[in-house]
Amino acid sequence: MTTLAKRNMRNQIVRNNWFDIINILFMSIFALLILYPFYNSILVSFTPQADYVKTPFMLFPKNLTLTSYQIVFESKVIFTGLGVTIIITLFGVVYNMILTVLMAYCFNNEFPGKKFFLYAVIFTMYFNGGLIPYYLLIKDMGLMDTLMSMVLPTGISIMYMTVMRKYFASLPVELEESARIDGASDLVILFRIILPLSMPMVVTFTLYYGIERWNEWWNGMLFIKTAYKQPLQLVLRGIIQSTGAQVMSSHLQEAGIVPFTDGVKMASIVITMFPVMCLYPFMQKYFVQGLAIGGVKG
Amino acid sequence: MNKSELSTHSVKPSRQSKTLFAAIWRKRYIYLLLLPGLAYFAIFKYIPIYGVQLAFKKYAVNLGITGSPWIGFSNFNLLFIDGDFWIAVRNTLIIAYMQILICFPIPIVLAVLLNEIRQRKFKRTVQTIYTFPHFLSWVIVSGMVLNMLSTNGAINNLLAVLNFDRVQFLTDKRIFRWLLVFLQAWKESGWNCIMYLAAITSIDPTLYEAATIDGANRWHRMRYITWPGISMIVVVTLIMRMGSIMDAGFEQIINIYNPAVYEVSDIIDTYVFRITFQRPANFGLSAAVGLFKGITNCVLLLTTNWICVRLSGTGIL
Structure with missing residues (x-):
C-alpha cells in the first residue's frame, strides 16, 4: 500500500463520528450494568443496618462499618469452608492438569486405536448416565462424605484437552523429532520440550481448572454430609438460603447481637469472590486466550 | 482392545497383525500415558452410562444396580403420568x-x-x-x-x-x-x-x-x-x-x-x-x-x- 493511501485511510479511520460515540456510550452502559450488582453487594456489606433501612435508594455510603465482616469472620464455618476449598482446589488442579496434559499429548501422537479412543472420549460429551448412576457410583466407591468426592469426578474437561492438543500440534515437529533421534522418551519430550513451550496454555488451563474447583458446590451438596467438610461455596449457599436470625445463629446468640442479615450475606459473598476478583484483572490475558485459541482453531 | 489384538496375533500370525503388533509395541509408552485419562473416562463416565439400565429396573439398595430386578417400562409409565x-x-x-x-x-x-x-x-x-x-x-x-x-x-x-x-x-x-x-x-x-x-x-x-x-x-x-x-x-x-x-x-x-x-x-x-x-x-x-x-x-x-x-x-x- 502506498503511503498516500495509508494516510488517507488513517484520516478516514481515526476521526470519531456519531457511530463511535454511541458505540462507546452503549458499551459503557453495558459495563455499568455488569458492575452494578457487584457494587451493590460490596456497598451493602459495608453499610450499617440503620443506614440501609433508612435510605430509600443508596448510591453512595454515608457511614461504613465492618460489623458484617466481623460477624462472618467470628463464625467458624467460613474458615472450615475456606480450608476445604483450598484443599480441593490444590489437589483438584494438579489432578486435572496431569490427566489433561497426558491425554492431550497422547492424542497428539499417532498410534493404533487412536480414533476409537478419541471417539469413546468425545461420546461422553453428548451422552451421560445422568444423576442417579453417578450418585450410586460415588457411593459404591466409598467416596461418600470424603473430600475426594469433590476432586476425583472432575478429571478431564474434554474442551480444554482438545484445545491443548491443538496447541501441541501447532508446535514445530522438528523439535520433537530431533529429541526422539537423540533417544528421548515420551515423558522427557512432554516435560522437557512440549510443556515449556506451552506455558501460556498451561497457565490458562490451570486458572480455568482452579476457578472451577474454587466454585465447587454441587458435588459437595450431593455427597458431603458432615458440616465441616463443606466447601466454601456450599457454606455460602447455606448462608444465602437461610432467612433472618438463622444466619450464623449459634454464634450470634452468644454475642447477643441482632444480625443485619443482608449485610452478613453480602459480606460472605464478597469474601468468597475476593480471591477471584484479585486474581482476575492481572491474569486477564490468560483467562481470555484459552477460549480465543479454542474458538478460532476449533 | 490391546489384549484382543494380542490374542488374535498369537493364534494366527499373519504379516499384517505382526506389523500392527509392532506398531503397538513401538507406541507402548503412549498407551501407558493414555491409561490414567482413559481410566477416568471409564470409571466416571462409562460406568454411569452402564448404570442407565436402572431406568428399566426396580432399584433395591441391597442388590445394587446389576442385581435389581428388571421391570420393563414401568418406570417410564409412572413418569409419563x-x-x-x-x-x-x-x-x-x-x-x-x-x-x-x-x-x-x-x-x-x-x-x-x-x-x-x-x-x-x-x-x-x-x-x-x-x-x-x-x-x-x-x-x-x-x-x-x-x-x-x-x-x-x-x-x-x-x-x-x-x-x-x-x-x-x-x-x-x-x-x-x-x-x-x-x-x-x-x-x-x-x-x-x-x-x-x-x-x-x-x-x-x-x-x-x-x-x-x-x-x-x-x-x-x-x-x-x-x-x-x-x-x-x-x-x-x-x-x-x-x-x-x-x-x-x-x-x-x-x-x-x-x-x-x-x-x-x-x-x-x-x-x-x-x-x-x-x-x-x-x-x-x-x-x-x-x-x-x-x-x-x-x-x-x-x-x-x-x-x-x-x-x-x-x-x-
Missing part, C-alpha cells in the same frame, strides 16, 4: 428457546461492536468487565441477585424512589423466566463474546483496508467482511446449543428459584433433583428421567448436525 414431569419438560424447552432467542445473539452483537472500538485501553477495560461474571459460581451470582431484586432490594428501592410500584421479581410467575434469561445473558455474554471477537481478529486486516480504499463505509465492512468472517462459527455454536436444548441452566435455577415459581421454572434437572433427594427416592424413576433427557439430547444433536451437513456441507460431529 406425572403432571410435574410434563411441566418440567415444557419449562425446559421454553426457557432453553428463550435463551437461544435472547442470550445467543447478544455476544455476537457485542463482539462486532467491540471490534469497532479503536480506543485500545477502553476496549480492554470493558472486555475485562464483561468477562468477569463468567468466573463466578451461580451461588455467588444468585446471592447478589436475590438481595438486589428482593422486595426491599436496591432495584425495588429505586423503583419506589421513581414512584413506580414495587415488583416481585422473584415470585412473579410472569416475570421469572425473563429474569432467568436476563441473568444468563448478564453472566455469560462477555465470555461467549470472546470467541467471536477472536474470530473477527483473525480476519485478514488487508480485507478491511482494501474495502476502505474502495469506499466501503463502516456498515459495509461489518456486513460484507466481519459477518462472513464469523458466520461459520456462529452456525457451529448455534448447533451446539440446539444439541443441548434439554439443558436450561440447572445451576442457575436451583440457586434462584423458590416454590412460588416452580410452575414456570422447574426444569428437568431440578425435577430429577427434587424427586430424588427431597422425596422418598425412587432411583429407577429418576434414572428414567435421565435416560429420557440423554436420548432427546442425542437425537436433537444428530438432527441439527444432519441439517447443517445438508445446508453447508460440513457438520460438527
